[in-house]
Amino acid sequence: MLDKRNVTTLMDLYELTMSNGYFKYGFTNKTAVFDVFFRNNPDEGGYSIFVGLKEIVDYILSFHFDKEDIDYLRSLNLFNEEFLTYLSNFKFKGDVYSFPEGSVIYPSTPIITVVAPLIDAQMIETGILTYFNHESLIATKTNRIVISSKGRSVSDFGARRAHGIDAALYGAKSAYIAGAASTATVMAGLKFKIPLSGTMAHSWIMSFENEYDAFLAYAKLYPSSPIFLIDTYNVIHSGLMNAIKVNKEYLIPNGYRLKAVRLDSGDLSYLSKKCRKILDDNGMEDCLICATNSLDEYKIQSLLQQEAPIDLFGVGENLITSKSNPVFGGVYKLVAIKNQNEQEFTAKIKVSETVEKITNPGFKDVYRVYDKENNKCIADFITIHNEEINQNEVKFIDPNKPWKSLSFKNCSFKKMNNLIIKNGKLVYEIPSIDDIRKYVRNQIDNELREEEKRFIMPHIHYVDYSVSFYNLKMKLIEEHKYNG
Numbered sequence: 233m234l235d236k237r238n239v240t241t242l243m244d245l246y247e248l249t250m251s252n253g254y255f256k257y258g259f260t261n262k263t264a265v266f267d268v269f270f271r272n273n274p275d276e277g278g279y280s281i282f283v284g285l286k287e288i289v290d291y292i293l294s295f296h297f298d299k300e301d302i303d304y305l306r307s308l309n310l311f312n313e314e315f316l317t318y319l320s321n322f323k324f325k326g327d328v329y330s331f332p333e334g335s336v337i338y339p340s341t342p343i344i345t346v347v348a349p350l351i352d353a354q355m356i357e358t359g360i361l362t363y364f365n366h367e368s369l370i371a372t373k374t375n376r377i378v379i380s381s382k383g384r385s386v387s388d389f390g391a392r393r394a395h396g397i398d399a400a401l402y403g404a405k406s407a408y409i410a411g412a413a414s415t416a417t418v419m420a421g422l423k424f425k426i427p428l429s430g431t432m433a434h435s436w437i438m439s440f441e442n443e444y445d446a447f448l449a450y451a452k453l454y455p456s457s458p459i460f461l462i463d464t465y466n467v468i469h470s471g472l473m474n475a476i477k478v479n480k481e482y483l484i485p486n487g488y489r490l491k492a493v494r495l496d497s498g499d500l501s502y503l504s505k506k507c508r509k510i511l512d513d514n515g516m517e518d519c520l521i522c523a524t525n526s527l528d529e530y531k532i533q534s535l536l537q538q539e540a541p542i543d544l545f546g547v548g549e550n551l552i553t554s555k556s557n558p559v560f561g562g563v564y565k566l567v568a569i570k571n572q573n574e575q576e577f578t579a580k581i582k583v584s585e586t587v588e589k590i591t592n593p594g595f596k597d598v599y600r601v602y603d604k605e606n607n608k609c610i611a612d613f614i615t616i617h618n619e620e621i622n623q624n625e626v627k628f629i630d631p632n633k634p635w636k637s638l639s640f641k642n643c644s645f646k647k648m649n650n651l652i653i654k655n656g657k658l659v660y661e662i663p664s665i666d667d668i669r670k671y672v673r674n675q676i677d678n679e680l681r682e683e684e685k686r687f688i689m690p691h692i693h694y695v696d697y698s699v700s701f702y703n704l705k706m707k708l709i710e711e712h713k714y715n716g
Contacts, residue, residue, distance in 0.1 A: 240295050241304075243358040248305070251351045255315050261572035262350040263326075265595045266357070267342035268364055268564050271588050274372050274557040278690030279680065281375050281672060282343055283406045284367035285333035285652070286662050291359045293658060295324050326352045328653040331598075334409055334668035335648065336675045337368070338693045340588075341598050341612050342567075345649060350569070357564045363402075369560035370403045370552065371410035375676070377547055378411035379685060380529035382536055385544045387429045388415040389524060390552025403552045409669050411676075416546075424665055429546075431459040431494050431522070443470055447478040451490075455483060459492040459522060467495065467503050468510070476514050492520035492544060500525065501540040508541040520544055528556065529687065568595045581708040593708050596701065599645040602679070609679045611694035613645065616701050621645060629702040630694065638696075 254260065273280050297305075297319045305311055305319070326348020337343050344360065346353045378386050388407040394400035397419075404420035414429035415421065421428040432450060440446035443465060451458050460478070462471025472493065479490040493511075495503050500523050511519050520543040523535070528550035535542060549555060568577035579594035595617040603610050613628060615621065626640040652660040663671070676685075683691035697705070 238294070238296070238298055238301075239291065239359065240297055241301055242362060243355060247355050247357055249310065251354050252311050252315050254351050254354070255318060256312075259350050263570050263572075263577075264346075264348065264350040264353045264566055265568035265577060266346045266353050266564055267567050267592070267596070268344035268346075268360060268562055269340060269342050269592075270337075270365075270368075270560060270562040271339050272561060273339060274369060274554060274560060275376065275687075276690075277372065277376060278684035278686065279336045279338060279372075279693060280368055280560075281371040281410050282331055282335045282337045282364075282368050283333060283371040283409050283668075284363035284402075285330055285344075287363040287367070287402065288330075288344070288360050289328075289652060289658060289662065291363065292324050292328065292356055292653060293656075295322070295356060295359075297322060322355075323656060324352050324356065324653075325349060325656045326653070327651065327655065329649040330652045331648045332650065332668075332671065333662065334671040334675075336609075336672075336680065338612055338695055340592065340695055341614065342592070342596055342649065343562075345595070347595065361562055361564055365560040365562045366399065367402055367406040368562070369554045369558070370406040371672075372560075373554040373557075374407040374410035374412050374551055375672070376529040376687065377527075377532065377545075377551055379676070380532040380536075380687075381545055384542065385413040386411065387544065387546045388412045388417065388420075388551060389546040389548040391415075391417040393549035394552045400552065405665065407551060409665060410672060411669070412547075412551075426665070431492075431546075432461050434461065434464045434496075437461065437464045444474045444477060447474050448482055451478050451482050451488075455486060455488040457491050458483065458488075459494055460490065461494045461496060462507075463495055463497050463503075467498060468506055472507055472510055476511070476516065479516065479519070480514075490516065490519050492522045494522040494524065494546075496524045500542065501535055501538040504535075504540045504542050522546060524548070526550060533687070565591045567591060567593050579704055579708060581705070581712065583709060583712045590709070592701075592705065594701070594704055598648045600648050601640055601696075602644045602646070604642045604644055607679065608681055609675075609693075610643070610681075611640075611696050612648075613640070613696050613698065614701055615698040616704065619698055619700055621698075627699055628696040629699060630696055631702065634702065 302316050302320050329345040331343050388404050391400035394403055400417055401419055404415040404417045405424050408426045414427040416430045420426050437443055437446040447460050460475040462475055475493050483490055504521050522544035523542045524546040527545055527547045566580050568579050570577045577595050581593040582591040584590050597615050597617050599613040600609055601611040601613050628638055
């Protein structure tokens with residue numbers, strides 16, 4: 233299985249060259265804080281979905297260098313034997329904080345925080361970002377597609393267009409968590425217990441003397457749930473007629489019914505309407521219509537606006553690759569550091585002429601803020617780690633309008649960053665995939681403001697600062713200000 237591989241060397245070379253430098257210059261006694269965050273929602277959406285925590289935890293807890301890894305690093309002639317010996321005995325010794333998997337997330341908030349010896353924290357950067365970026369991207373895209381379907385079933389049909397085996401497998405997992413009802417990928421069904429779905433290919437139909445024989449043979453093999461692909465030759469005059477004929481002549485006499493017909497080409501709105509009328513006229517009101525063919529959220533939205541009577545959507549390449557926005561953009565940045573004999577972390581900041589690239593410094597906590605009257609999420613709130621909050625009234629600063637005097641009143645606060653790994657040991661029970669899926673659905677249905685769900689110009693979620701955190705950030709910006 234894929235998860236039996238040792239993927240420790242899934243890292244950028246600079247993580248090793250920097251770690252070698254830290255080792256050489258005696259930085260092994262330094263503890264660092266790194267944040268994982270992202271800067272923009274894909275497709276200019278109102279929010280994203282965090283997926284990948286299980287894989288990140290497994291990656292960190294199994295992080296070790298095999299003999300063949302050390303032999304390869306030795307062959308690069310970049311590292312001395314003392315450092316290679318250090319690596320051969322390496323085991324992650326730090327702490328990891330994270331939002332729950334399946335959380336709705338917003339730009340500029342620390343979703344994962346690593347607090348660990350500097351070398352430990354540095355070397356896991358690429359692995360964390362690989363899982364975080366890919367799985368969160370596919371989950372976010374799938375959620376958009378599911379929302380566009382307005383309660384109709386969406387299935388992941390994308391494996392053959394995915395960017396490799398891992399992308400197909402973990403993409404199917406991410407899609408299911410975000411609301412897809414099933415996947416066509418058998419490996420994902422095996423590994424994650426995701427419901428499987430599938431129909432037939434045109435090659436099945438063309439392998440028989442005629443379309444009727446192909447449908448009949450399939451019905452005899454799988455009489456309890458047959459779905460016929462009806463666009464191999466002619467949808468209305470051939471495919472649909474043969475489907476109806478097999479239903480009447482074989483399925484119904486044997487106590488079964490045709491489950492669905494599938495359209496994979498042509499004008500899906502026009503064809504689905506024609507099929508629906510003919511099916512209904514033949515007493516097949518219970519026969520569903522499934523549509524495929526390079527669908528995405530906008531095509532599905534358009535089909536339903538045209539009142540296309542489609543019940544099921546199979547979505548492939550645009551889901552599994554997030555074709556319209558194929559990069560999530562998560563980053564991993566140092567935000568604080570301390571020496572072994574120090575009690576407090578020294579906050580660090582990256583300053584840039586590009587405002588969105590100025591980092592949020594220091595070891596922080598994130599709270600989700602809810603209006604007590606309707607339990608809707610109204611903001612995320614960033615504080616200094618372990619900062620006390622008076623929940624009756626909390627003053628805050630909107631970083632985009634810092635001159636305003638603002639406070640949260642009649643609100644509840646939920647801390648989002650949970651301790652997952654402590655001193656290299658797992659201290660958190662990761663929920664099942666089905667429980668994560670329910671968590672996503674509950675947030676979308678019950679916590680999010682409707683304005684955030686718009687595809688076009690959604691409401692921009694507020695990410696506010698505590699007064700203490702805002703002052704810290706402004707102090708560091710002032711210290712590093714350059715008036716050139």
